Amino acid sequence: MTNGTGGKCGLHLVNNQRDCQSCTLPRKCIGADLDQSQSNNITNIIRKRGPFKAGETIFKIEDPFRSIFVIQSGSVKIESSLDDGTPLIHGFYFGSELIGIEAVGDVKYQCDAVVLDTTWVCELPFDKLETLCSQMPLLQHEILELLGKRLRYTNRTIVQGRYLSADRRFLLFLNDLYQRRGCITKDGKRSVLLPMTKGDIAIHLGLRPESLSRALAKLQDEGVIRNHAREIQILGDKRTSLSCLWV
Structure with missing residues (x-):
């Protein structure tokens, strides 16, 4: 067919x-x-x-x-x-x-x-x-x-993102993704499920895979996100976490 x-x-x-x-x-x-x-x-x-x-x-x-x-x-x-x-x-x-x-x-x-x-x-x-x-x-x-x-x-x-650091470039992407398909988990956490691979995200943002990996690790260490294989959780209270996303 x-x-x-x-x-x-x-x-x-x-x-x-x-x-x-x-x-x-x-x-x-x-x-x-x-x-x-x-x-x-x-x-x-x-x-x-x-x-x-x-x-x-x-x-x-x-x-x-x-x-x-x-x-x-x-x-x-x-x-x-x-x-x-x-x-x-x-x-x-x-x-x-x-x-x-x-x-x-x-x-x-x-x-x-x-x-x-x-x-x-x-x-x-x-x-x-x-x-x-x-x-x-x-x-x-x-x-x-x-x-x-x-x-x-x-x-x-x-x-505009090409002039930003890798972590801020990812946050712009994450903010857009959250607005379009974000959800609230049963325990009240804001979450975005990722149907795409991290490699796809890196290509989309014009980053090397290792640059994206470092950016995700940095954001996780700073308590902004929790990085999973196919999910990103947005941490902190709503006001603080969303202000981080609106870079």
Whole structure:
């Protein structure tokens, strides 16, 4: 079976209307602020796809650009490489977030969307979405806001981050991650689960793996975080720990 861009994947389609009604993301998903009739218009163009398993791609570099995708569950990294083969990871995306939108205005995807853990997505054919945006200014505004938010993150974490120390660069990343997918554990600790590897984080932040390891050790020694293999706990009271994150 093939996905919407021609890549082989273990996926299938499901009934959209039934699934949108039972979706756990209705208040976060694209078009959440639209009225019922407008929301139905979006539902009518959605094609749900999955499950994608870890390591599979939702779209690949040079695939024709036809759709953007809302992650319903799971997580995805967007990656490419330089001409010399140096890997680049542009970002990590989770439930309710858009991927593929960076290809708008191009005829092909310029990155790979690689699944980190079992993932379901809702595919929105871009030509149909574009038509809806012309009819629904609120939807168009929401998509532009998402693009602006992504640009601000890139500027803050990647562009400005290159002038920061490794530990502060990681704290910017951690703050963003906590805002998007942080949780409170049963014992009251703030925690962020990491579907990506520490190696992926290092690549994303433009750090050597050993530099990230030293930064994590430093932050743990200072009592800012507790570092686990696939989890970061944020220590201290809320006021103190969050002020550390807002570097």
